[in-house]
Amino acid sequence: MQYFPVFLNAQNLDCLVVGAGEVAARKVELLAKTPATIRVVAPQACQTIQAMAEQGLLKWIQREFDPGDIQGQQLIFVATDNHQLNCDISTLAKAANIPVNVVDNTELCSFITPSIVDRDPLLVALSSSGTAPVLLRYLRQKLESILPARLSELAKFSDKFRDKVKAHFNNVNQRRHFWEDVIEGDIAETVLAGDNQQAEQLIEQKLQQDEQTEAGCVYLVGAGPGDPDLLTFKALRLMQKADLVVYDRLVSKPILELVRRDAEKIYVGKKASLHSVPQNEINQLLVDAAKQGKRVVRLKGGDPYIFGRGGEEAETLVEQGISFQVVPGITAATGASTYAGIPLTHRDHAQSVVFSTGHLKDGSIDLDWPALARQRQTMVFYMGLTGLNVISQQLIKHGVAADMPVAVVQSATTDKQQVVTGTLMDIQQKASEANIQPPALIIVGTVVSLREKIG
Template sequence: MDHFPIFVALAGRRVILSGGGGAALAKLRLLLKTTAHITVFSDDAAPEIKTWHANGKLRLIERPIEAGDAMCAVLAYAADEDDALDARTADLARADGAMVNIVDNLGDSQFITPAIVDRDPVTIAIGTEGAAPVLARAIKADLEERLPTSLGTLARIGKGFRTLANALPMGRARRDFWRDYYFRTGPAVVQDGEDAVQTTLKTTLQDHLARKSRVAHVSFVGAGPGDPELLTLKARKAIDEADVIIHDRLVAPEILELARREAEIVDAGKEGFGPSMAQETINALIAEHTQNGAQVVRLKSGDPTIFGRLDEEIETCEAHGLSYSIVPGITAASAAVAAIGQSFTRRGRNGSVRFLTGHDMRGFADHDWANLAQTGSVAAVYMGKKAARFVQGRLLMHGADRLTPVTLIENASRADQRIIPATLETLADVTAVSGPAVIFIGLAPREAADTLAEMPQEEFA
């Protein structure tokens, strides 16, 4: 991020602009929405600028900008659409202490003006750091359609009520009140006028003042395989409402970005055969953070019910009398099998699939290798990179075909996803990858599978 987004207080402050053509008009139409004192320098100003001057909306000085003209200005716009004139304006304004924007010159500007969705006092700024203005305008148009015009009315009335709302305890109690007002009680009456909104706001506050403190709750939430678009709506809602998020190592940063800025984010990462937070410590963190009605999200990659040590953490909740819920997620194997264009089950080939872990607390995990070695068996091996040679040896020992198709999918669903086809014979040679990986035994990518002999397609009974 090269440009840090902020909102600058312009009420009663000076903003200057040099220019009188199309670029100047575009900036002024936006600036006139503010309560800044605007001064325009131009010896050839457009008629609209002269009209705004005549109506007292801005001050027009019909000459080029000079030294000292930007004194006490907080912002300065160079909009003459001439490189030499704009550079001169920028030098003079900087010398007077103003921050400068040169229209269509990102490199020499100290700030940029974003695309804006205006629901005063709600303002949404959209910036692309100059990389894609067309994209910014498209996002603006989409938000304009989605956000009702009444949103500004609700926000303006709510702004005047903030002091009264301070009667509620800081934190979740206040957030719950404002969420209730903005998304339920307020919109229901806004069409009836401001008096109705004011009355509803007072009633909503009294209702929340009478409520008991919210009971602490733990949500075990599946973050999915990594792609934020694969996060369920229920998971996203839980993340948004969380006071504390205790997350696994493999949870994607883009998903953690969905948390509120006020939420406490706790890294409880584990790594097979590597640095890890002990499960007992994680259990203690869950108990520790469920204080004063805190809503805790235990955020696990994939699905929390699959190799997620879920039972041990539920037992912690039960031991401390904590309520809990489970929000399922898309497990890595589901994303990985979709990536290779295959199905876990297929008529005439297999009517079941096994999810295996490559290692457990004692080391490499043992399984029913004789059954897994049979032709047509399909298994998804989690945490199997370091156990690959062990798995390979056990299957071959129990009679598995050396040419059994094997596929390793690294970083399933993410932008850096890799699909590595192999066979059981070469399995141990393809596991030198750095990211999390799922290994499929008995499945090849569809393109590779199409080159194999067609398997019988008998109907299951």
């Protein structure tokens, strides 16, 4: 992130604008929405700036720029058609540590202005760091269309009751949960419909209800195989509401970035035979946090109930009387196979697919090999990279052809995805030569041969 986003307090802010054409006018009109003091220096001015000067919205100094004009200024905009003058002013401003923006020339800027969706006091600022103005304009249009026009009234309404709600609830989580109920419920809808009087009655009634310690809950959420675009809407919504997020090693960084910024995050990742936090401690962590009234998201790679140990956590929550929900996610098998270009089933190749773990609880790979080795079936092995050689040998021993196609998919659906294909005879060597590392998924079956055609 090259540009750090901030919102400046414009109260008592002295701003200098050099140039007074239509381009400068667009900046001035934006500044004029704030209480900032605006000085415009230019020998001539467009009608927009002349009119604003006549209305007392700015002071127009009708002459050429003088270096002394930057003295005492806290923000400078430069919008002239003289490139050398623009460069000189930029140099002067930077030397004086005054933030400067040279319109349409990011190299001369120490700050850039975002595209704004204005629902004052609510502002949404968008920036492409100066790289994609058309995309930025497209996104702004989309946001303008979906954000209600009266959203500003909802922001003002919330501010009006902010102190009262703060005094009513001692616990910060209770306050946040209260406001989430307001914003997502009938009170907000009433404000957006224009009936503030009714909305005030509703929020007063809500505050008069007996204050109770809100019971916590746990959400076992599937984060999918890695690509954040594969998250479900429900998963994303709960991630944004969580007080605590307990996540494992398979949750990708881009997905973790979507968690509510101020939520507490605890890493409990595991590798084969290496548990940073034992499962029984994870179970107790979820229980303790819920009993404290927290909304807990247990964020798991893939799906919670497919080799995610979500069932073990759910058992503990039931035993402890903790309310919970399970949110399914796209499991690694479907994510990896799709992104690798390998259909798991195909009428000409496989009429069934079986998911199996390549790493049992006791560390062995003692599986039902005869059942796995059935014909016209695709086999998918989770967590099987370290046992790839054993898997290959056992399948051959139980009747699977030695030249059966195999694919190993590393870090599926992410920018680190790597796919290696071979046969049961040579896949171990090929995976080693490619330096394939966990997390990796193994797909065995003739469907793997379709990758060359449709992958």
